[in-house]
Amino acid sequence: MKKLLALLVCGLMALSLVACSSNEPTTSDEPTQTETTGTETTGAVSMGVGQSTTMSGTSVDADHTEGSLEVDTTYALLAVDAEGKIVDLQVDVAQNTSTWNATGEIVTEGVQGTKRERGDDYAMRGASPIGAEWYEQADAFEEYCIGKTVDEVLNMELGGDHNSPVDLTTSCTMSVTEFINAIADANEHLVAVEGTVDHYGLSSTTTVSTSAATADVEGEVQYNVTYAGVALDAEGKVLAVDLDVAQNTGHFDTAGAVVDAEPIDSKQDRADDYGMRGASPIGAEWFEQAAAFEDYCVGKTSAEIEGMELGGDHNSPVDLATSCTMAVGDFITAITKAMA
Numbered sequence: 001m002k003k004l005l006a007l008l009v010c011g012l013m014a015l016s017l018v019a020c021s022s023n024e025p026t027t028s029d030e031p032t033q034t035e036t037t038g039t040e041t042t043g044a045v046s047m048g049v050g051q052s053t054t055m056s057g058t059s060v061d062a063d064h065t066e067g068s069l070e071v072d073t074t075y076a077l078l079a080v081d082a083e084g085k086i087v088d089l090q091v092d093v094a095q096n097t098s099t100w101n102a103t104g105e106i107v108t109e110g111v112q113g114t115k116r117e118r119g120d121d122y123a124m125r126g127a128s129p130i131g132a133e134w135y136e137q138a139d140a141f142e143e144y145c146i147g148k149t150v151d152e153v154l155n156m157e158l159g160g161d162h163n164s165p166v167d168l169t170t171s172c173t174m175s176v177t178e179f180i181n182a183i184a185d186a187n188e189h190l191v192a193v194e195g196t197v198d199h200y201g202l203s204s205t206t207t208v209s210t211s212a213a214t215a216d217v218e219g220e221v222q223y224n225v226t227y228a229g230v231a232l233d234a235e236g237k238v239l240a241v242d243l244d245v246a247q248n249t250g251h252f253d254t255a256g257a258v259v260d261a262e263p264i265d266s267k268q269d270r271a272d273d274y275g276m277r278g279a280s281p282i283g284a285e286w287f288e289q290a291a292a293f294e295d296y297c298v299g300k301t302s303a304e305i306e307g308m309e310l311g312g313d314h315n316s317p318v319d320l321a322t323s324c325t326m327a328v329g330d331f332i333t334a335i336t337k338a339m340a
Contacts, residue, residue, distance in 0.1 A: 044082040045193045047200070049229040049242045050185025051075040052178045053263040060102045060256025069221045069250040069261055070097040074178035077202040077229035077242075078186035079193075084149050089142045090202040090229070091179050092116045094246075098221040104213025104254040106221075111208050130173055140171035141179060150187050154180055189242060189268065198234040203227070203337035205330050218251040218259055228334035236339065237301055241294045243331055244268040282325055292323035293331060302339040305332055 053073045060067045072095045079088035097110040115122050115134045124134045132140075144165065145153045159166045162175040204227035213219030228243040245268075250261040267274055267286050276286045284292075296317060297305055309318045314327040 045079055045087060045197055045231070046190040047077065047079040047088075047193050047229060047231050047240055047242060048186045048189035048191060049075060049077050049202070049227060049244060050182045050187070050189055051225075051227065051244065051246045051266055052181035052185060053225075053246050053248055054178065055248060055250060055261045055263050057250055057252070057258035057261035059252070059258045060100075066099045066101055066107055067252055067256040067258060068097055068099045069252075069258070070095070071223045071248050071250075071263075072178070073204075073223070073225040073227075073246045073248075074182045075202070075204060075225070075227040075246070076179065076182035076186050077200060078150070078183055078190070079197075079200055079231070080150060080190065086145050086148055086150065086153065088200045089145045089183070090200065091138055091142060091182065092202065092204065093178070094204055094206050094223075094225045094227075096206060096208065096223055098208065098210055100212070100219060100252055100256055102256045104219045104252060104256055106210045106212055106219070109208050109210050109221075111206050111223075114204060124174070128173065130170060132171065132173075134174070137172040137174050138179075140168055141165065141176055144168055144172070145183075150183065154184055154187075156180075185266075185269070189244075191240065191242065193231045193240040195233055195239045197231045197239060199232055201230045201232065201338035201340070203334055203340075205333040205337065207330065213252055213254045213256075215254060218253055220249060220251050222247065222249040224330070226330040226334045228331065228338050230335060230338045232339060235301075237299055238297050238305070238335075238339070241297050241335055243290060243294060243334060245330075276326070280325065282322060284323065284325075286326070289324040289326050290331075292320055293317065293328055296320055296324070297335060302336045305339075306336050308332070 051073055056070045058064055058068045072093055074093045077090040081087050093115045095115060096112060099107040101107055120133055122134045125131055157166045160173060163177050164173045165176060204225055207224045209222045211220045225246040230238055231240040233239055244266045246266050248263050251259040253259055271287055272285055274286045277283055311318045312325060315329055316325045
């Protein structure tokens with residue numbers, strides 16, 4: 001009888017855990033960030049974010065009255081359990097374009113929302129062979145990856161006209177190559193999450209700086225995509241945060257011709273090659289200061305992170321005078337958006 005009761009209790013607990021682990025659908029009314037709820041996991045979980053950036057430039061010529069630089073940064077949040085299986089995956093793309101004229105003057109700086117933030121306004125539905133918008137196809141891809149190992153996802157069979165998953169011909173027919181590249185990068189940044197995760201969130205914020213071309217200096221467009229992934233407990237407090245910046249620059253001359261447009265590694269991946277240590281008043285590299293800020297956010301609510309006191313020369317946290325003296329405004333924006 002005792003064994004029978006124990007089996008019944010275990011069965012009820014298993015049903016309860018299954019109910020807790022079902023994913024709530026993401027609404028499309030205001031898709032400003034990706035957030036998966038109801039993914040409570042009591043076992044060992046690791047989380048990380050990663051990115052993959054592509055750039056394309058167009059020079060002013062007989063067919064183009066304006067030159068342009070498009071920068072697409074695909075970023076992902078990856079969470080895996082102790083067995084290496086994916087328990088949460090979220091993807092998005094920051095797609096931005098700047099333009100200039102035939103004399104090298106900036107026409108548009110071109111920052112806009114991510115593909116998820118644009119929602120139905122991204123307008124893929126009409127051109128899609130399955131009549132599905134970008135975020136709907138991205139949702140299908142994410143759901144397909146849950147429960148698989150990272151290796152299984154990285155080696156999934158692709159086909160069709162756009163390198164889409166062969167198993168998703170009715171739900172995702174767009175290219176997922178950059179998703180996979182971003183997932184591979186996130187897999188290199190996994191860190192253990194301490195505590196019971198209630199849900200995860202992913203978001204970003206983008207800034208752009210531009211300058212016109214002159215006889216002495218090439219014109220320049222630089223995009224900074226700050227992206228953050230968070231693991232939150234049931235009270236909405238941070239259990240873990242991982243953030244990074246994809247900083248990419250293109251140049252053009254006074255005739256409007258593209259000089260260069262090649263993406264580089266993120267600030268985290270550049271590590272000591274980023275070269276902040278020598279200029280830092282505390283002798284700390286970018287990734288070291290970012291890690292100190294991430295640790296400082298653990299245990300805090302969104303309101304506490306948004307309301308932290310900033311000061312110094314670069315609006316850095318006053319509580320981190322010995323570990324993080326760089327500007328953290330974009331960090332705060334990305335993290336609190338991911339927590340919303």
